[in-house]
Amino acid sequence: VVRKIKEAIISIQIEKRYTKDEILGLYLNQTYFGTRAFGIEAAAQTYFGKTASQLSISDAALLASLPKAPSLYSPFRNPRKAKERRSVVLASMLSYKFITQDQYNRALREPLPEAPHYRKYEAPYFVELLRQYLEGKYGSPIYTSGYDIYSTIDLDLQHRAEKALSDGIRNIEAREKKGVEAALVAIDIRTGQIKAMVGGFDFWQTQFNRATQALRQPGSAFKPFVYATAIEAGMTSTSVVADTPLSFRGARAGQVWSPKNYDGKYYGEVTLKTALAKSLNAATVRLASWFGVEDIIETARRLGIKSPLQPYLPLALGASDVTLLEMVHAYSALATGKKMDLISYNRIENRDKIILEEIYPKQTEVLDTDTVRELRILLGAVVSEGTATKAKELGRPVYGKTGTTNDYSDAWFIGFDEKLAVGVWVGRDDHTPIGDRETGARAALPIWMEFMKQAQ
Structure with a gap:
């Protein structure tokens, strides 16, 4: 009960300080989309190799379906479930008139991504080793808290x-x-x-x-x-x-x-x-x-x-x-x-x-x-x-x-x-x-x- 009351107070404070679009932006920039992607921009890059502004309706619908259960609805692990879940989101968008019938039909026909588009970065084997260690030590805040990590690697x-x-x-x-x-x-x-x-x-x-x-x-x-x-x-x-x-x-x-x-x-x-x-x-x-x-x-x-x-x-x-x-x-x-x-x-x-x-x-x-x-x-x-x-x-x-x-x-x-x-x-x-x-x-x-x- 105490936790629920605290959550209600926090939500009221957030709504007083931010607009609904700002709240949605905060959520999208920090939520986990699976495949090591935290935030909508990282998810767009990881799943489609695009920026968030370049996403198609079908792409956006798939990403919107992921936060509820990223592993269950992953197109790389469970393409059938991912397609079903994307269809539910698209149907909801159509019913609320966010998209037209023609856009809905075209979005349904778009193929799912088959493999992640990992962003390339320096010293990748080392970075992955460090990422795994720090994730085990700090958990998900390592991705969402804006930490600066100073590694020992000499890039030269x-x-x-x-x-x-x-x-x-x-x-x-x-x-x-x-x-x-x-x-x-x-x-x-x-x-x-x-x-x-x-x-x-x-x-x-x-x-x-x-x-x-x-x-x-x-x-x-x-x-x-x-x-x-x-x-x-x-x-x-x-x-x-x-x-x-x-x-x-x-x-x-x-x-x-x-x-x-x-x-x-x-x-x-x-x-x-x-x-x-x-x-x-x-x-x-x-x-x-x-x-x-x-x-x-x-x-x-x-x-x-x-x-x-x-x-x-x-x-x-x-x-x-x-x-x-x-x-x-x-x-x-x-x-x-x-x-x-x-x-x-x-x-x-x-x-x-x-x-x-x-x-x-x-x-x-x-x-x-x-x-x-x-x-x-x-x-x-x-x-x-x-x-x-x-x-x-x-x-x-x-x-x-x-x-x-x-x-x-x-x-x-x-x-x-x-x-x-x-x-x-x-x-x-x-x-x-x-x-x-x-x-x-x-x-x-x-x-x-x-x-x-x-x-x-």
């Missing part, structure tokens, strides 16, 4: 990331079949701010974000977590491990697993620096067997990996699925020893410029300085003498690791300089091979390098 870096990725995909598809996808993420290692994110070749064709939603095996890009575990246990970049044949009992009875190196050779006694630089599988699995998979998982978790990790030795070679974003986040912690909370926006202000929320960098110490120094030696050797020597062309110190999965279905390069941690993944959505010998160094590293050339 974002444009360079998009160009590097699209050029890279075209270069790969010039030698392999079409349908290659890729993703890129750049994080400021000093603040945890996301500076660039590209989740695929074309957001307007598919909104699936391969930087945050695609769970893929990282291959050898996972190995630094094994070496970080070994270094924390007392080893150094000059410590020696045997890169020789070894075998382990498989998951099924009588099954044997024998990890082999990419080139089929073994290199005997090698330093940890050489083992990671050359991405030696046998040496890496031997380290994992010494220090235990559980400790490696603990290291990965501490650095920022959140996806489920299988507690078996093949984990050391990247056999568990992860996302690109969490891998880049973890590498940013390898770079400094500090895990920064990821930040996607700096502050939110209301329409009166009052700050509702302000985000400051937060860090957790995850590796000591000695461990970071040794890891930089290892990851630097990947560039100076290992699988990513092409990155020396950048002409400045960079660190990182290639990753390639079985059958060349995933190619990775993740690395950092003194400012940014950047990761690139290349693959196909159906997990089929990119192409013969499309390794991390061949498919992903060139995209990473092209971006890093512009990111100084």
